[in-house]
Amino acid sequence: MLFSRAKTQLPTAEDALRGREERWFPLSERHRVLDAPLVTDEVPEGYDVALFGLGCFWGAEEVFWQVPGVWSTSVGYAGGHTAHPSYEEVCSGRTGHTEAVRVVFDPAQVSYADLVATFFEVHDPTQGMRQGNDVGTQYRSAIYYASPEQRQVAEDVVARYQAELDKRGYGAITTELRPAEETPYYYAEDPHQQYLVKNPFGYRCHSNTGVPVPRG
Template sequence: MLSQKSLELPTAETALEGRDTPIRISGTHHVNGRSMLPPFPEGHEEIVLGLGCFWGAERLFWEMPGVYVTAVGYAGGYTPNPTYGETCTGHTGHAEVVHVVFDPTEIGLPELLRAFWEAHDPTQGMRQGNDIGSQYRSVIYTTDELQRPLVDKSWQEYDQALRQQDLGHVTTEVAPLEAFYYAEEYHQQYLAKNPAGYCGLKGTGVACPVT
């Protein structure tokens, strides 16, 4: 999963062309058997998070009580229906992300954001540890305008907590989700299928003060 690819995001004009046809997946979560594809149960919410390599990131969230289902994929770029290989070139503009569907009566967005911040180093720009490239950047893509104030509050509070420890500033990208493209089947719930597989999650050790 190591990459020495582009640290610069492409433009819409320079990004890879992609394709009209989505990558085909089974749609069934390997761990809990639920559908990774919409529609989801009424009242459930969605958030898309990127914190480096999506293998370990997905496991972090599928293990959390109140999370209904997860899926890994690509978001934040220009290329429609990209492949993993294309995303890793840095020429699609996408980040590796986890689509999290959750029941807000069991777990709130602040709890998910706390796990997000504490599981990685959001100060590193276009990398996460030894994983280097724009696809590994830290991102939060909201799916509801009501999510944005909670995300901004958590961003500001964790940025302050990191600065107090002289660990730098948060570089996490925050934006409304434009499109989520499912990754290939073998990436879905990868660490459940390959327990000894690579997991690059490594936090800063700084607790998130989100309330």
């Protein structure tokens, strides 16, 4: 992961890099761990999608592909302005994106609430534009909800977790909550997909609080 001291202020749409009209690189057809499609623009009937930003997406994706009930995961960029950005562009702080993990899951096996709880437990959502030593807008905490129901679940978990963090002396949760429809998800380049399978001793950033989410 790049350790540049990127800008910690989000660029405006006018200031962001221009971007591209379409994806400019190939992606693998299959997920290296789950043997599901990697590109999941078409989701099987009855499945749902969760989209999270929680710091370096290499280790974040690894967390979610291990959750029972998760059908496929991918890493990419969300919450910004630049269309089809590159990894280097996102790390420059000039696209407005955060590194994101897209999770396709079977709600009959794992609930969205449990995925949100996992999200909060494996990173520190109080750090603003950083996770541990990783500093920049691309490391901010974010939940991009796909429906009003997901929004309500996310807000409920935030409220419960904030109360628990307050007891332990942590600050305010800075997680960005936005509708997924407002922020296109752009797949990251293929070397970043399932990165820790390809590089098992690669970098993992889990700058978590150690505080569990109270289950409601």
